[in-house]
Amino acid sequence: MADTDGFLERHHFLLRRLHSLTGIAPISLFLMFHLTTNASIVWGRLAGHDGLTGADAAVGTFQHEVNFIHSMPMLLLIEIFGLWLPIGFHAVLGVAYALGGKNNTTQYAYQANRRYALQRLSGYFGFLFIFYHVATLRWGWTFLVPGGTQWTGEHAASTMAAAIRGSAEGFTAAGMIVAIFYMVGVSLLVFHLANGLWTSAITWGLTTTEQAQKRWGHVCTAIGAGLMLAAWSSVIGFATLDYDAARAVELGLQGAEHAPEPASEVMPGMAAKEIDETETGG
Amino acid sequence: MTASTAATANGTTSSAGNAPAQADRTINFRIKRCDGPGKPSRWETFAVPVGRGANVISCLQQIAARPVTTEGTRTTPVVWDANCLEEVCGACTMVINGKVRQSCSALIDTIAPREGDTVSLEPMTKFPIIRDLWVDRARIFDNLKRVKAWVPIDGTYALGPGPRESADSQTTRYILSTCMTCGCCMEACPQFLIAENEHEWETAFIGAQAISQARLFNMHGTGKQLKGDRLDALMGPGGITDCGNAQNCVQVCPKEIPLTESIGVIGRAATVHAIASWFSGR
Numbered sequence: 023m024a025d026t027d028g029f030l031e032r033h034h035f036l037l038r039r040l041h042s043l044t045g046i047a048p049i050s051l052f053l054m055f056h057l058t059t060n061a062s063i064v065w066g067r068l069a070g071h072d073g074l075t076g077a078d079a080a081v082g083t084f085q086h087e088v089n090f091i092h093s094m095p096m097l098l099l100i101e102i103f104g105l106w107l108p109i110g111f112h113a114v115l116g117v118a119y120a121l122g123g124k125n126n127t128t129q130y131a132y133q134a135n136r137r138y139a140l141q142r143l144s145g146y147f148g149f150l151f152i153f154y155h156v157a158t159l160r161w162g163w164t165f166l167v168p169g170g171t172q173w174t175g176e177h178a179a180s181t182m183a184a185a186i187r188g189s190a191e192g193f194t195a196a197g198m199i200v201a202i203f204y205m206v207g208v209s210l211l212v213f214h215l216a217n218g219l220w221t222s223a224i225t226w227g228l229t230t231t232e233q234a235q236k237r238w239g240h241v242c243t244a245i246g247a248g249l250m251l252a253a254w255s256s257v258i259g260f261a262t263l264d265y266d267a268a269r270a271v272e273l274g275l276q277g278a279e280h281a282p283e284p285a286s287e288v289m290p291g292m293a294a295k296e297i298d299e300t301e302t303g304g
Numbered sequence: 305m306t307a308s309t310a311a312t313a314n315g316t317t318s319s320a321g322n323a324p325a326q327a328d329r330t331i332n333f334r335i336k337r338c339d340g341p342g343k344p345s346r347w348e349t350f351a352v353p354v355g356r357g358a359n360v361i362s363c364l365q366q367i368a369a370r371p372v373t374t375e376g377t378r379t380t381p382v383v384w385d386a387n388c389l390e391e392v393c394g395a396c397t398m399v400i401n402g403k404v405r406q407s408c409s410a411l412i413d414t415i416a417p418r419e420g421d422t423v424s425l426e427p428m429t430k431f432p433i434i435r436d437l438w439v440d441r442a443r444i445f446d447n448l449k450r451v452k453a454w455v456p457i458d459g460t461y462a463l464g465p466g467p468r469e470s471a472d473s474q475t476t477r478y479i480l481s482t483c484m485t486c487g488c489c490m491e492a493c494p495q496f497l498i499a500e501n502e503h504e505w506e507t508a509f510i511g512a513q514a515i516s517q518a519r520l521f522n523m524h525g526t527g528k529q530l531k532g533d534r535l536d537a538l539m540g541p542g543g544i545t546d547c548g549n550a551q552n553c554v555q556v557c558p559k560e561i562p563l564t565e566s567i568g569v570i571g572r573a574a575t576v577h578a579i580a581s582w583f584s585g586r
Binding site for chain 1 (some may be wrong): 549568
């Protein structure tokens with residue numbers, strides 16, 4: 023028996039359940055924090071930040087959040103073991119599992135069946151999107167960014183705006199495609215999260231009656247709607263940001279806070295370059 | 305398994321071949337034909353005079369008695385499988401107008417109410433074809449063996465009367481017990497794919513039917529002795545974890561069996577069984 027059964031067969035149940043578990047934690051939990059943080063580019067306007075108001079307060083709030091994340095100890099380890107490996111595991115197994123099914127929504131156009139198909143489509147698309155997102159903004163693959171903007175932790179909002187619009191000055195044609203790619207990407211991923219939470223409750227056996235599945239469906243819809251709002255706020259917030267004003271706020275904050283140094287631990291080359299630029303340019 | 309052509313159809317339809325007494329209109333049947341395993345498929349259309357109370361089976365009997373297409377070509381009688389003619393055996397399951405269901409309960413007045421309406425008939429796609437609309441559903445029986453869907457009573461001594469069953473349990477189990485092994489839930493499932501070779505059956509997705517039957521027998525006072533075996537089988541490749549929650553099964557089930565609830569219940573049992581097994585060292 024053990025000779026004929028490979029690793030994947032012997033640990034079939036464990037792998038499938040780990041696939042489900044990684045989707046819930048850490049990935050869903052992370053995405054909730056991530057989208058809430060990014061949406062501060064909109065809700066930060068309401069909160070105010072250190073005497074700043076309006077859009078400036080949003081830039082300040084977002085910068086504050088980014089500084090907090092970059093000040094976390096062992097950030098690279100958290101990223102590798104808390105994010106990249108679980109997401110990679112979930113994505114690779116997810117694609118392999120999805121290839122084992124065959125959509126039939128034309129024949130059976132039931133709502134749940136359409137969600138089944140969209141869950142797989144959003145998985146494929148989301149995998150591509152997350153790879154682009156992390157590669158360009160975190161790993162510095164600027165050759166994939168129109169205009170070649172390098173996102174930096176010290177100029178979190180302004181470089182994000184430039185990266186998503188294709189230039190510091192405003193939208194370019196290629197930048198428009200990036201912005202649309204972001205909008206579609208985050209929307210599909212939020213759907214994937216909400217629908218995945220709903221199906222995982224059946225997988226693990228939490229919702230064992232139709233009524234319970236319906237109830238949990240309402241909860242998942244509410245979670246999805248809230249996250250969708252945060253996701254759209256983030257993309258639209260950065261896409262419509264005033265670059266020069268944001269830059270000024272960020273430079274002002276650096277003067278006040280003496281520029282956060284922990285970021286250099288994570289991205290030594292980049293951070294050093296950015297600090298140089300700040301000193302000569304500002 | 306009985307293949308019924310006009311020649312072997314049961315005696316209640318002695319008038320087969322003659323137009324029904326009160327034929328009031330003519331409808332067309334577009335039928336996907338196939339001469340045998342591995343042979344190519346083709347479509348043929350037949351005009352059939354119908355009256356009140358006609359069903360797909362009675363129309364197939366008329367076609368079998370006079371196998372002439374609308375182009376006037378004489379062809380072979382269409383072969384199909386049927387038995388009870390009252391939707392309790394599942395043998396006459398086929399794809400009617402794009403959706404899987406029993407042909408005996410597919411009433412012409414409902415599915416083709418007007419003169420000249422067309423009804424399309426295809427064999428199920430998830431089971432190996434024998435001929436025309438007749439498929440080999442042996443894999444379903446094999447799936448039931450995989451999950452030991454029976455009550456163990458064989459032995460060397462009398463076991464005495466079984467344990468009493470509560471009214472609650474009876475209510476839950478009754479609807480599960482109405483499953484007629486027809487194959488609808490598997491035909492409509494995007495995760496259940498055709499497996500021509502028997503050796504693939506052990507690891508291919510087992511489908512909602514066997515999962516629900518495992519639940520039925522796990523609830524039985526004596527049948528629950530095999531609960532562990534059933535869960536072990538369902539936790540392997542092709543078991544409960546291969547469900548993609550498209551929920552087409554529950555939509556197409558002619559007996560309205562709560563298949564998605566069964567999937568949730570077995571999901572819960574598998575979760576508990578996995579944790580218990582891990583701690584008990586099995």
